[in-house]
Amino acid sequence: MKICTRCIYDDRTPSISFDEEGVCNYCKQIDSLLETYKTGTLEGEQTLFGILDEIKKKGKGKKYDCVIGVSGGTDSSYLLIKAKEWGLRPLAVHYDNTWDSSIATENIRKVTSKLKVDLYTYVIDNKEADDIFRSFLLAGVPEFDASTDIGFVQVLRSAAAKYGIKYILEGHSFMAEGISPQGKNYFDGKYIESIHKKYGRLKMKTYPNMTFFQFMKWAMVYRQQFIRPLWYISYSKPEARKILTEQTGWTYYGGHHLENRSTSFLHTVYNPQKFGIDNRNWSLSAEARTGVISREEALEIYNTPIQPDPELITYVKKRLELTDQDYDDIMKGPKRSFRDFKTYKKRFENLRPLFFILAKANLVPMSFYLKYCFPMKSDDNNS
Template identity: 65%
Template sequence: MKVCTRCIYDERVASITFDDQGVCNYCKQIDDLKIQYNTGEKKGEEELMSIVDRIKEDGKGKKYDCVIGVSGGTDSSYMVYLALKWGLRPLAVHYDNTWNSAIATENIRKVLGKLKVDLYTHVTDNKEADDIFKSFLYASVAEIEASTDLALAETMYRAAAKYNLKYVLEGHSFVTEGITPVGRNYFDGKYIKSIHNMFGKRKIKTYPLMTFAKFMKWTLFKRIKKIRPFWYLDYNKQQAREFLEKEYGWTYYGGHHLENRMTAFFHSYYMPEKFNTDFRNNTLSALVRNGEMKREEALRLYSEPPHLENELLAYFKKRLELSEEEFTRIMNLPTKSWKEYPTYKKRFERLRPLFFILAKKNLVPMSFYLKYCFPSK
């Protein structure tokens, strides 16, 4: 199997290509973004501080000047600390799909409590959330976590609009995480609604669905900007984690994206077992690119099975009321792709020039433009 000579992405990754030196196109994408955002350089920091000044100016006279999505994970927790360090007055925003681990909930409480930051939370009815999750299982597609990712984005927009705020800060770093290729990792409001209409049993009442119209409302009309400060900074996740542990009693939850039990099931079991896909290659590849891990070590770790939390499978089956027979049947269903269900993807592609402008103005993330606005192979 062909593997990138610089990271550990291999030929199973969607839309991957290799140059004459065997370096993949995703490594080059990271290089291009570093140049575009002056990541880790003085100019990048200056650009970010200029944005911070604009946030302060726009927030004068308001209780808050920005919102920050929090999950209890490393990046979002550290993002709250940095915002206060820069003199911002953030409102922390959390979407609760009712699958949070106790560690994540405690991390949010510890960090926000000590920093005295207010929390805005949207909690979806647990039966409704589970019905959406089950509908994706029955559809036999990969993106069983899609509803959570989109709901967090919608919840942050709603919170920003409620308090008349124009800035959303997100704790994402393409340097430490990469940008996950759109292969088995797609989501939009039409996709979620169509899957749920086909396989769900409950009406959507409490779930914050982001339709295309709402997406345009937040970006074009409300003009709420999404800023990812780590794209400009020399951000080190390990140092951030150690700082949080020391200052706030924050607790590590065992791995990237494992702070939520549904997300843990998705990464640790569902994707590797049903789709032969292991998203640890994103973080491991980033560590190799950054010189924080030897390529051989990353390949060794990647060859080992993902960590599976004790009792996670039992909890998953009980929570979703799946018998052993039904769970086995679901896992053995022929796999399907998001391309087999209705989505907004073609519309995003047709509107690529518009989304390029919006991305340059920070009205949509640049990663959205790069992932969603080009035809997928």
């Protein structure tokens, strides 16, 4: 097995390649983003402060000048603290897929209360949420939690439109988290619709799906800008957790994406056991690149088997009305991917030049352009 000499991605990683020094293309992608955004430099900070000045200027006379999505996790909670430090007037927005852990719920309450930030929460009907999750298990695809990501973004954009806000701030750091490899974790609104239509039992009435038309409307008509401040400044997750704990009483939930039961099930049970996918390599590779831990430490952690919580499996079976036999059939059943269902993938590829322009203008996330607008190995003509 060939492993990158800088991070811990190996040759099982989709669309990976290595240079003559054994450095993978994903490390090179991070280098390119560092150069583009001048991350952690004075120039990067000045660029961000220029954007922040524009946000304040455009938000004059309004109750809020930006929207920040919150999950109760480290990055979004820390971004709220920074936004207040920068003199912004954020509206915190949360999409409740009804699978939040009590720690996440308390974290959101603690941080927004301490910072005196208003919270807008959209709650999907829990039976409908469960029906969508169940559909993805029956489909046999790795993106069990895709509906949460799509729903969250749609709620963010809808809340911004409702309050006349042009700027959406997102707490993502490519330095701390990396960018997921091409070929992993693909999803869009058509994908959600396609899987649910085939395997769902209830109508989608309260789920905030995002169609292609809506996606383009938010970007080109409302011209909502997606800003990721942590792409411009130095950022340390351990330091962020320390600040959050000291200033707000925020509590750590034990690992990346474990603040929600659906994402916890995805990362600790479903993907590792059914597909052999261990998504710890994203954050571990990022930590190795930035020196938070050594590459050897990262490999040691990665090679330690994940210990799933048995109670979480019981919880999933009960909520999704799965017998032990149903669950076993799903875990041992066919492995499918987004290529087996209808998606917008080919459309995104065909419109790549347009999305490059929109990404440069922050009207769509740059990570969307990098991950979704290029052909993948073994791709077909799904559209």
